[in-house]
Amino acid sequence: MVGGGQGAYIGNIHRLAARLDGAWHLVAGAFDVDPDKGRAFALSQGIDPARSYGSYEEMIAGEKDRSDRVDAVAICTPNFTHYPIAKALIEAGFDVICEKPLTATLEDAIALEALARESGRFVGVTYTYSGYPMVHEARVRIAAGEIGKIRTVQVEYPLEWMAAPIEQQGNAQAAWRTDPKKNGRGGSIGDIGTHAYHLAGFVTGLKLASLTADLATFVEGRALDDNAHVMMRYEGGARGLLWSSQVALGNSNGVRLRVFGETGSFQWYQEQPNELVYAPLDGRVQTIKRGSDEVSEDARLRSRTPPGHPEGYLEAFANLYAGFAEAIRARRDGRAPGALGQNLPLTYDGLKGVAFVEAVVDSAEAKEPVWLTPVAV
Amino acid sequence: MVGGGQGAYIGNIHRLAARLDGAWHLVAGAFDVDPDKGRAFALSQGIDPARSYGSYEEMIAGEKDRSDRVDAVAICTPNFTHYPIAKALIEAGFDVICEKPLTATLEDAIALEALARESGRFVGVTYTYSGYPMVHEARVRIAAGEIGKIRTVQVEYPLEWMAAPIEQQGNAQAAWRTDPKKNGRGGSIGDIGTHAYHLAGFVTGLKLASLTADLATFVEGRALDDNAHVMMRYEGGARGLLWSSQVALGNSNGVRLRVFGETGSFQWYQEQPNELVYAPLDGRVQTIKRGSDEVSEDARLRSRTPPGHPEGYLEAFANLYAGFAEAIRARRDGRAPGALGQNLPLTYDGLKGVAFVEAVVDSAEAKEPVWLTPVAV
Amino acid sequence: MVGGGQGAYIGNIHRLAARLDGAWHLVAGAFDVDPDKGRAFALSQGIDPARSYGSYEEMIAGEKDRSDRVDAVAICTPNFTHYPIAKALIEAGFDVICEKPLTATLEDAIALEALARESGRFVGVTYTYSGYPMVHEARVRIAAGEIGKIRTVQVEYPLEWMAAPIEQQGNAQAAWRTDPKKNGRGGSIGDIGTHAYHLAGFVTGLKLASLTADLATFVEGRALDDNAHVMMRYEGGARGLLWSSQVALGNSNGVRLRVFGETGSFQWYQEQPNELVYAPLDGRVQTIKRGSDEVSEDARLRSRTPPGHPEGYLEAFANLYAGFAEAIRARRDGRAPGALGQNLPLTYDGLKGVAFVEAVVDSAEAKEPVWLTPVAV
């Protein structure tokens, strides 16, 4: 692991998720830009001091030639460092698990996607919400035609934690996220809108044709958008509406997806992730429960407990880690991955996310409103 | 009453609402374009045959000079007839209660608004959702600064009943709503988007600065949009997102409003109208119940039962009727209306609604995307 | 109407409910034990002063021989007066609509039931919750065998308004309800437990075989129970659990019924009365919406608006009034009543309710716990 040391929220999530199913062991890391802090943290995690490194470069040098070298490296650093770290790791022959967004700039994303493709290295991107079993359930059913041709997609990701100018009050997590150099050009749209965009595409299988967007910065002094409205047109005629916000009081982590087709709809809300609401044309409204007999194999594989025993965010994240393990293992074994190792967010998904954010910002910054097509869809 | 005869959904609603509080008595009407049907229906309602008319012209002629002439006339006909009927009524000196949208065309709306203003006649428009007590509660609290300056408004009105081409299968309600000549240029946006737009403006007090829109027609052969996405910019910097749809399976009548300010948010959902969800900056989420001690006088006045005894759509509609009665009575008495007679949807609100629909359609039909300002806001 | 004057909560509900569907006109009344107050109130309601009476005896005398005498009289007075008033009305040949509980004592209930039966007068009892359309939906489906043989019934009616000793602080509504002489022997069990008991029996069609109960009085100085727990055994083997409480903070009017059968279950919650939750054996959970195509004729008849347009407490109450009107009219016409006039709460239901309360109190007061069978089931 690179980054994710003391006090890093997402690093801890990665560790919990990797550990849950027993498929991964954390054995080495460069956890902090401050080498001493990184080493102290590694010690607290029970990591062999010989494999606790002061920087990712040191880690590459130290691990490269070990017979028991790490199978993959998780990158849990601020956005702008994703590219150089991933590049170095790939070039040294490591597989990579990278936090989203893939990179802070479109050029980096294009380059990294090409590098991953050409090198044959595995690069997974942690679009967490695609790890939820009931998200897979919706995906499988839509692919099977259960709601017919899709008409409109409503997706939103409202958060409340940045409603006040906390980046000006010492909150480090907020500070780098509002710094264009470290975060990239998209504020809420880059940090969370990209999750919503991926989720919508993942579940529906739709490709974006064009978008037009309106960004706003409501907190005074903030350098990036904290609220984004995006109208989308998908190939084939479906339309979409996307809202991301970091100032939406009352929303802890309100990811919500609603997909409406010709013959039915699905609704999924991340804060009650064990349920998928299905409404067919005949007027019934049905709740499909995770773990029940009626869910698909793809959802069942990503589920550990029976219905009524709630699973949540860590289990979804663990599904990604279990899937990455299966995908990497299958490739090494020269076989096709099992279902867990399929339908994973990979480099091209990461590139699409960055391209989406760029197009949103371009559209919003245009003198006249404009429908734009991202460079990768 | 004009229109609203046998089988007319909204006419029956008007009658129930008018009757509930005992403030109105239905004593005359021209209920159907077919005079015989209209008279048969009048009979079924216990109306004096002498006051059951074959047309609105007959009704005006018959009522005009009676000493006990009707106090006001409710117009419950398809959109395109609102203007001529209202015009005739106003010119004959009657007060009017008109279904939304005010008219089918912008010219008619402008003319009718001017006529109402100049004549001094009362013209109420039945924007139903502004009759709900907890909508007033949100309005009062926002006006009092309880959530600070407003940042973003999310409003939606999804319906499912027109997901199939029912206008091609004999459904009369759907038929005129999809006929541009009878309905006006806006499909879902004109029929229900206008409700959502009014509700958002009513609660927040914000004025629209400009909008850009994307309309879609998903049902083959339908002549008007059945799904609308609108991005809005309000004066003062707030942003809004509006979605209306007639093809959103699973939504019976899913009007939902969420308003986010600097220091709090309110959420109201029409299908559970007795609750208002309030989330202040401190992370708490609170449910405010209709009828409870903490609601304002404005909400209490529009409430008949204690908390836990659900009120609904008819009671909201009845609040409009009770308000119209109070406003008309106050004017006759030469006094200021009581609170029930204030904050009512009137002609200018109707005009704003039609101007909004026109701007949405203009924006969506423009070759290049465009931010437009409605002619009345 | 007898009682229900200025400030009387339930009297106003009766008037709104009677008026909603236009089936009843309030033309006479003795609204208050204080004749002057009663007359002033009658005036405020637009009632002919000649038919505004100082007492129910006066009303009987005044109405008895009018050719346009009232069709029925609603009794909205405290419990202990129900019997003498109803008796006098029946003996004078009037039909009666009586608030629940039917009477304050078991002897009175037995006598009144016999009187009603022998006289042939109509006596409806306003067990409000049996007026809700989705309650009828559950009843119809259970009768049709949709959930198989019933196993267990969970019914509860928690309220919060008497959590503090408000009867000692000037609240008149609470004062008579906690006075055994005016209210009868059952506190929460008599005031609201009787609603829950009726609802469970109404929906399931089950007859009580025996019960054992535990009553508590939590508010110091209160003379009657404010919390009741009852275990029930129904004929045929089904079991039930009933909870009523006047001190359950957080519950405005939390009537909830859950019925579990061999092949399915129904759940209905009064604060969201437009939905019935149905769970068949196969693991699906389905929401059935009032007004939708899948509801029965019995539910449809008691519904005025389409799905998504909430109806509530007043509409349920109005369904009882519309049903009483149909039942009375049918009897006068010498025909069987239509569906609206069937499945109404009548005198025997009222008697069963009083017998239930008596058995609960007897069981709770017994030295040793005891399973008792009410005298009427």
Place this chain on the structure above:
Amino acid sequence: MVGGGQGAYIGNIHRLAARLDGAWHLVAGAFDVDPDKGRAFALSQGIDPARSYGSYEEMIAGEKDRSDRVDAVAICTPNFTHYPIAKALIEAGFDVICEKPLTATLEDAIALEALARESGRFVGVTYTYSGYPMVHEARVRIAAGEIGKIRTVQVEYPLEWMAAPIEQQGNAQAAWRTDPKKNGRGGSIGDIGTHAYHLAGFVTGLKLASLTADLATFVEGRALDDNAHVMMRYEGGARGLLWSSQVALGNSNGVRLRVFGETGSFQWYQEQPNELVYAPLDGRVQTIKRGSDEVSEDARLRSRTPPGHPEGYLEAFANLYAGFAEAIRARRDGRAPGALGQNLPLTYDGLKGVAFVEAVVDSAEAKEPVWLTPVAV
């Protein structure tokens, strides 16, 4: 670990929970009554074959004298084997983590509790629901007097999975649970009622004074109750109602606790475990979110993610395992355990649970109804 091999539901849960926080490593086990199956399973879990045992006796013999012997042993076998296994482990000096109920008989429970107490060995019992952070939140707030003196407790645990006679159709999990010899005398009350009883006592701190119960067996041919109704009286005057059911269609795992005090109430529902609903005397209803700033230290310590990132059943179970680790470590270190190592379900809680079940069955089997006091409360 003893038991919990291939196909064992609860064994897998124990492993996931133990692993999540990295506090435990599974290094040895006797996973199956069939030694070969047990060894194959051990292999699949990556366990050193030298520490994969054919029986718990072998395991004790094999581990007893190792310098790296296991720190504690989890017992995941059917109820009737808990006592002999735990006894042997304790006598051999091992700490124990035991599935609930502690034992199948009251004598065993009394003996085991005494043995644990006298030996000084640690014996944790996995009353899972006491691991949830918001359950601790309620406990802490009630102990702090936030809702005043408790009046009534409503607790229920409905399940649906045994609504059909699945034990007669080859379901092994259902088979031993309906066999009095393997399961003990309580059916639903022993399997899940004991969870509900513990949860209520854990959160409120109340001691049971007496109970009276009604058990039913609805599935033909079933040897134990599958539905239990219990009325409870707590010391100090509070009352309680408990319902457990294995035949409640629509309920996946519907543990629900509601506690009503003089000045407020708390409501917690296991299927939405990240929320605690708080209703104070003033009529507000507030949702308290796991992970938010307003929760107590005790809840925060048992939480890994911010609000809106759902945690669930496995995390609750992991909190027990993390707590057991802390308690065991603290005792070895000769220090008081940190907060995580306090408020854990231990042997006496297990004994109380068994005593409760015995009293329920005794009460239900009595010729005449009877209020009984369990031998341990």
